Amino acid sequence: MKNKYVFDQTFQNLSQKHMSFEQVFRYIVQFMEKDPTGSFKLMFGTDSQVHATHTKFITGIVIQQERKGVWACFRKVIVPRKMKNLHERISFETTLTEEVVSMFNKEEKDRLFHIVLPHILKGASFSIEGHIDIGSGKRNKTSIFVKEMISRMNSIGLEAKIKPYSFVASSYANRFTK
Known part of the structure; x- marks a missing residue:
């Protein structure tokens, strides 16, 4: 039986291909440890694009230190059909975001929180956001x-x-769906 979806279980960015989740996590830790007194946001989001024979989904992971920079990567999933139903596509985008978020187990999330914890009184912070490529406008x-x-x-x-406000999905991931 042929695979229904093509899941690339590795991550990539403009400078590296075929990164494992463990490598991605190490890059995030290194990014945060450079200046643990910063204000950090770990953000996830997925966007999709319907093509002639398939639908491409890109899930981005972005770690941002406010006013200091970002490190980002993404994972690609190809569905070998035109996914035209909007609810199905948005729901699948959300599912793929949830799946990548679930790779960060409690110990890994705790490790990231503990990087900034000793510096909270100096203004350090850490939050986790899920960016959804939808809008509430009429x-x-x-x-x-x-x-x-x-x-x-x-x-x-x-x-x-x-x-x-969902730039990881609507801007970063969107760039790689074309």
Whole structure:
């Protein structure tokens, strides 16, 4: 039986290909340890693009130190059909984000929190966000899915962000779906 989806279990960015999750986690730790007094956001988001014979999904991971820089990578999933149903596509984007977030187990999340913990009184902070490529505007076709997708992000412990604040999904991941 042929695989229904093509999951690339590795991550990449503009300078590296075929990174394992363990490598990605090490890069995030190194990024945060450079200046543990910073304000950090670990953000996840997925976007998709329907092509002639398939639908491409890109899930981004971005660690940002406010006003200091970012490190980012992404994972690609190909569905070998045109996924035209908007709810199905948005729901699958959210599922792929949830899957990547689930790679960060409790010990790994605790390790990231403990990098900044000794520096909280100096202004250090750490938060985790789930970026969803949907908007709540009246003219936005995805607005009917906002409550559902925000609830899904919140249920796994993420602060949900939608357009125009969901740049990991709507900007970073979007660049690689073309």
